[in-house]
Amino acid sequence: xxxxxxxxxxxxxxxxxxxxxxxxxxxxxxxxxxxxxxxxxxxxxxxxxxxxxxxxxxxxxxxxxxxxxxxxxxxxxxxxxxxxxxxxxxxxxxxxxxxxxxxxxxxxxxxxxxxxxxxxxxxxxxxxxxxxxxxxxxxxxxxxxxxxxxxxxxxxxxxxxxxxxxxxxxxxxxxxxxxxxxxxxxxxxxxxxxxxxxxxxxxxxxxxxxxxxxxxxxxxxxxxxxxxxxxxxxxxxxxxxxxxxxxxxxxxxxxxxxxxxxxxxxxxxxxxxxxxxxxxxxxxxxxxxxx
Amino acid sequence: xxxxxxxxxxxxxxxxxxxxxxxxxxxxxxxxxxxxxxxxxxxxxxxxxxxxxxxxxxxxxxxxxxxxxxxxxxxxxxxxxxxxxxxxxxxxxxxxxxxxxxxxxxxxxxxxxxxxxxxxxxxxxxxxxxxxxxxxxxxxxxxxxxxxxxxxxxxxxxxxxxxxxxxxxxxxxxxxxxxxxxxxxxxxxxxxxxxxxxxxxxxxxxxxxxxxxxxxxxxxxxxxxxxxxxxxxxxxxxxxxxxxxxxxxxxxxxxxxxxxxxxxxxxxxxxxxxxxxxxxxxxxxxxxxxxxxxxxxxxxxxxxxxxxxxxxxx
Numbered sequence: 188x189x190x191x192x193x194x195x196x197x198x199x200x201x202x203x204x205x206x207x208x209x210x211x212x213x214x215x216x217x218x219x220x221x222x223x224x225x226x227x228x229x230x231x232x233x234x235x236x237x238x239x240x241x242x243x244x245x246x247x248x249x250x251x252x253x254x255x256x257x258x259x260x261x262x263x264x265x266x267x268x269x270x271x272x273x274x275x276x277x278x279x280x281x282x283x284x285x286x287x288x289x290x291x292x293x294x295x296x297x298x299x300x301x302x303x304x305x306x307x308x309x310x311x312x313x314x315x316x317x318x319x320x321x322x323x324x325x326x327x328x329x330x331x332x333x334x335x336x337x338x339x340x341x342x343x344x345x346x347x348x349x350x351x352x353x354x355x356x357x358x359x360x361x362x363x364x365x366x367x368x369x370x371x372x373x374x375x376x377x378x379x380x381x382x383x384x385x386x387x388x389x390x391x392x393x394x395x396x397x398x399x400x401x402x403x404x405x406x407x408x409x410x411x412x413x414x415x416x417x418x419x420x421x422x423x424x425x426x427x428x429x430x431x432x433x434x435x436x437x438x439x440x441x442x443x444x445x446x447x448x449x450x451x452x453x454x455x456x457x458x459x460x461x462x463x464x465x466x467x468x469x470x471x472x473x474x475x476x477x478x
Numbered sequence: 479x480x481x482x483x484x485x486x487x488x489x490x491x492x493x494x495x496x497x498x499x500x501x502x503x504x505x506x507x508x509x510x511x512x513x514x515x516x517x518x519x520x521x522x523x524x525x526x527x528x529x530x531x532x533x534x535x536x537x538x539x540x541x542x543x544x545x546x547x548x549x550x551x552x553x554x555x556x557x558x559x560x561x562x563x564x565x566x567x568x569x570x571x572x573x574x575x576x577x578x579x580x581x582x583x584x585x586x587x588x589x590x591x592x593x594x595x596x597x598x599x600x601x602x603x604x605x606x607x608x609x610x611x612x613x614x615x616x617x618x619x620x621x622x623x624x625x626x627x628x629x630x631x632x633x634x635x636x637x638x639x640x641x642x643x644x645x646x647x648x649x650x651x652x653x654x655x656x657x658x659x660x661x662x663x664x665x666x667x668x669x670x671x672x673x674x675x676x677x678x679x680x681x682x683x684x685x686x687x688x689x690x691x692x693x694x695x696x697x698x699x700x701x702x703x704x705x706x707x708x709x710x711x712x713x714x715x716x717x718x719x720x721x722x723x724x725x726x727x728x729x730x731x732x733x734x735x736x737x738x739x740x741x742x743x744x745x746x747x748x749x750x751x752x753x754x755x756x757x758x759x760x761x762x763x764x765x766x767x768x769x770x771x772x773x774x775x776x777x778x779x780x781x782x783x784x785x786x787x788x789x790x791x792x
Contacts, residue, residue: 194691194692197589197692198589201586201589201590202590204586205586205587205590205595205599208583208599208603209598209599209602209603211660212602212603212605212606212660212664213602213605215617215621215660216605216606216617218620218621218628219617219620222620230626231625231626233626233628233631236628277509277510277513278510280506280507280509280510281506281507281510281511283503283506284500284503284504284506284507285507287500287503289496290500290503291492291493291496291497291500296507296511299511299514300510300514303514303518303519305717305772305773305776306522306769306772306773307518307521307522307769308518308520308521308522308523308524308525308765309521309525309746309762309765309766309768309769310743310746310747310750310751310761310765311524311527311746311750311751311758311761311762311765312520312521312522312523312524312525312527312538312762312765313521313524314750314751315521315524315527315537315538315758316516316517316520316521316524316538319537319538320516331517332517334513334517335510335513335514335517340510364502365500365502365503366502366506390607390608393610394609394610394611394612394613395610396610396611396612396725397724397725397728401751412610412612415610415612415613415616416612416729419612419615419616419619420615420616420619420729442620442626445616445620446620449613449616449617452610452613453608453609453610453613456608457605457608457609460604460605460608461601464600464601464604467604467668
């Protein structure tokens, strides 16, 4: 019994499990990649598995000719860049004062923010708020509602607290104000956490489609995720009338087109994360366990 | 005596001197606090819409009070109860199945000694987290398609009948949970992986000296070492359990599978935003229902955790 279940055999089994997991994780993605480069005929005949069949770029060139695709892409880049900057600025503005141990009222403000993690108004009041504020069908409806959350403030605050006090007080003795310390000492030392939170926000904004569904009316303001949704699930205007998109209309867009749109919209954001990856573990751990 | 009294009085006073000294910090805080007041707390006030006859064109403050009228309507609506049931079944199965898997994965990954392999596995398993819900769902439609999907090709290869997974009410939960695990397993494991790295190596040393084999070490050192992380994550997960991946359900479902796929949030969405006659008040009432249950769940789990373990959120 213990001969078979010894540690060495466990390690072997573990390697097999890991290998299968990696395969399972990558397969859908590689499959879509293969489909995007294949001919429609090969896809319909189920001849595509991991490698493209009848390699061609027809689907890509077709997508790249669509005006709506480019409009969406431009919007997505704009929303992502603008939203991430606003989000980082506001989060830093909140986290830095709150990281001061003796700020009068600081803990109260933190509680004020943390409460929102557990209770919220919900979909309808949020929608009415955006409308009442006059943000409906403007780009601000895409970047403002999600710009700040208590979780990010907490992670950022804990990171700031980890920066040695000696550095901060030394800078103060040299005549810097609190803001000066933030700009010239704290921020340069906080690149890992800024990169992590920046990436979280960027990924979220890049992929966001639901807010555009409810807050945006004009096609010219729609992000590319919405374009993708319409391609994939068909039926542009059925949502408005309360019906769900039916699967038959989805079939009108060939699988190769769907796959190439998926690739074109996903790859840019996938390219960023390996560079920021090394910061994740630290950032997340700080935020959620010691927060 | 008098000095003591003076001192205690002084302590209760607002320390103007300190506030004056830190005024720059307060200036920084103004904008974030306003942000939270407007974008987080104003919608909380908006919940009052659930108690008012709200005119779709009106502002958040408009409408006449009608008390619990919309809640009464809600509990009389059979659709609501079906939706309620679906939400609970889906969230609790997602929690029960989805919560332990990242922990097991992290423990197994921890046994991979080769650092390069470890990093590679991590990088790959994080990847799906960066895909948009739209992409994940369209991959599902593609892979599970009855005519060309690879999964059905495999079923056909083994002589089975193709299944239209996305159009079968009985398959919805399985597909939803499985794809969730695919998307978030690696990502959710990050926390545990980081916690595992923080377990004191001396403890392993001590355990080995006491004659513990590898399995004993896992049970008596590793798992207790990450227990705080597990408990905190569990509390948060339970508190969030009803806040399912609403967008994913919205993309996945269609009237044919409402029977199992329709959840509170999709119901709220249809009621309030997707219908020709928006029923804002009823939809808000349903939303409040859900928010209160979430809060109660969170509070209960936290109390339970505090009683039975040493760890809790507050």
